[in-house]
Amino acid sequence: MVGASMKEGFAATMRSWRLLLPLYILNLAAAVIVVTPLQFALQQYWGTSVISSPLRQAFSIPALVEFLLHNGDLVRTLFRIFLTVLFLYEILSVFLDGGILAALRSGEAQGLSRKLFEGGAAYFFRFLRLFLISIPFMIVGGIILGLIDAPLSSLMDSSQRPVEIFLVLGARIAVAVLLFSYIRAVMDYAKVAAVSEDRRVMWKAFWRGLGFSVRNFGRAYGMFLILLLIYLATVALHLYVNSSINESTAVLILLLFIIEQLFVLVRIGERVWFFGSELSLFSKLASVVAIRPVAFDPSPAEPLPHTGTPHAPLP
Amino acid sequence: MRLLRTLLLLLCTLSPPLLSQMKIFDTPLSPRIANYTIHAELHPESETVTGREAITWRNTTTRAVSTLQFHLYLNAFANNQSTFMKESRGRNRGFSSGTKQEEWGYINVSRMNLWTGANLLPSLAYIHPDDENADDRTVAEVKLPKPCGPAETIRVDVEFTSKLPRVFARSGFAEGGFFMVAQWFPKIGVLQPDGWNCHEYHSNSEFFADFGVYDVQISVPRDYVVAANGTLVGKRRANSTMTYQYHQEDVHDFVWAADPRFITRHGVFHNDSTGGDVDITIFTYRTNETYAPVHLDAARHALAYFQEWFGVYPYRTLTIVDPPANARGAGGMEYPAFFTTMTIWWLPKGIHVSAMVTIHEFGHNYFQGMLASNEFEEAWLDEGINSYAELKSMERYYGTPGSYIDFLGLKMDGVTFHRSSYITSPNLDRVVEKSWLYAPGQYSRMSYSKPALLLRTLEGIVGQETMARIMKTYFQEWKFKHPRTENFIAVANRVAKQDLSWYFAQVLYGTGSLDYAVESVRTEPLTGKAGFVGSDSTLRFVDEKRKGQFESVIEVVRKGTVIVPVDVLFVFDDGNRIRETWDGKREWREFRFRSASRLSYAVVDPDRKLVLDTDMRNNSRRMHEERRGVWRVALELLYRVQSLLQHLTFFS
């Protein structure tokens, strides 16, 4: 079932490839906002000096040190801009999550940009609330992590050989990643539930996401981890490709830049694939249990003229 | 009882049969003014060392002296009222002191007699020669019953208990069984013609002592492994303890470390200069095992370089201690024929921190070990000159420009390493300053970074070959003595056959900085005469054109107050290069050239000789802006930011 969902998610991602373009443009635009003032400052500072000559071949620490130490205030300002953009982008991605889910759920291949923004707008405040609801759970997760980590940490201190330390360190990282991934998966399913079942009460959506990922622990979590592994493999491949190209000529610089942009695009696609697969898995497994909220709802005696989107479909 | 104890002490301290036969150097290398025989016992459970010592000391001045002064360094860690703790606020070299009862340390002298039997203890008073801190107990003074005349030798017998603090600054214990027993015994000050030189233990200062011979017996529980800076000449087993006996000659300190977990690795340096080998031993841990060869190899290479550049390393042993992770405050510290290094086992090998620490600390065997300058008063003579030697060693060992860092294509050399510290605040202090009087944060800038850079700059001024002779002569003439800054300058002037005082006055005794800049460049077609020329009846209009001729005008300025002659290079579009020298005495100078080609760029100090220059960016100016380098950097940054933003979407 996981395989089928991933396959369906992949197909949905491919079908909605037009969705990737606005996502990519937003990513690029945010990065340009950060980098352009820095580029301008660097050009001002290095442009007329021969100190910038080695930069054509490789990144030069001596040149960078001169720049950082002689432009402390500017660097601090740029860093603040950077942090602000990071924060805003985080908010933006809450908005985009709603849009991606809405666009994927529509099952259409056209007019996706409009759906992205409409969906984003429709779910933004709900997802923001969900984000806030998730914070205490993140804290609980942090405490659990601390509890698991403490004995591992003391094990690491008493380890005698680097191999042991590496293993324990690996275990610590693995525990943190696994725990965080699970919280992440719960949040994803809460969003999927909110969109699929058009829920407005977000703590209920969160509960639904949690319930879903507890009941279908193996499938929901397993699929998340498989997708995460694919994502990490892409990052690793990217780093490898990056380090193996020595950008010494203008052509190579441009080539590397294009490759980098393709990688960014692929990774954005993988994010969409996450949602596509989760939507699919949710629709396959959740329909069975979805009767329950309906069962508690007193059904109206006769259809009202202005019913909204129906709740979860009956089997 | 007392008689028995005195007799026993005499028996043990004065004529242990092994010691009388032990001799390392046929002729003493140093004046051997302060000689110590010590019996020490480590009590791990109470983190204490109990000891008895006999100090045999000679008055080498021309005046009689009626007091003796002693360093009681461990009292720096007795409480938060000591000068060390007040100055450091409990932080030293990045580490913090503890506050629990067992984390403090002290040294308590329970007996101090002259060999004649006279009890000196009642006259013991704590003094504070450097400040008004009456609570500091790191220097003690005792009165002699009768003055000690010139050339007279006296012996003082002392009993003491040293409670080690938890390691944060050099000495102490760490959980797990590590003991760094340094600055641990009552140590006599240095008597100079103008009196005792015996400073308090300061946060920003190291040490100063006379040379001598050390015979030290150390008793530890049997499972402990001991590292010390002497030659092991014997060991004796008792019920639960093991006693190790060490002998060392012509050093000014004795230090040891102990830990049951120590493992050792050995290396040998074949010393062609002395004909004998230097046994190098590193005391390390299983966790750091893979780094042992890195330290041993760095030490072997440093030995070779220092012998080639400065002179012979005469000791037969070199002991390296690699402290555990919970005692890094003990790491990176030098003692004669012994040093502590640092291993960060997870650090990539391309970041050469471990080798750098080993090379630096080894270098101190020369600069302060054998050239025993006063670290309290002139820290640059040891830290600064040693940083310069370290920089050169790293360049030779790893090659430039990646001598300090060569990782993922990022390369950093020692000059950049020291510049990144120095240029952030170049004018606050002068180099030659008592180390506790520097402005906050200036100690490392003024005693490590600026000296390393000013010596590299001096190398640029006098040439590498002359500089090498200066350093070698300085070492040869001042080894096993107490050189001062004036002595270094005198050697430099004599060897360079020129008076370099103008340079040292600016960079060692002055607070100014050096900064040359190309202020403006201009290049345009040369015009001939134009307009009305001649007079009265001969007045005529001319408009001469000179084809293919250009005039370039370059303004070079001195922005800092430090004046040093500087080379200026002018490069033209046709590849033609012109090099000029400017004395820098005026604040600016204009250069004008007529040539067949336009100017491409101008550079002051094109060979980067004056690394003391606080702003390297303004050292050159192009006619046309260069863009490709910045584009390359910007594109790379762009992608990295994109990537980071992409990762962030997983947190939304």
Ligand SMILES: [Zn+2]
């Ligand atoms: Zn040092």
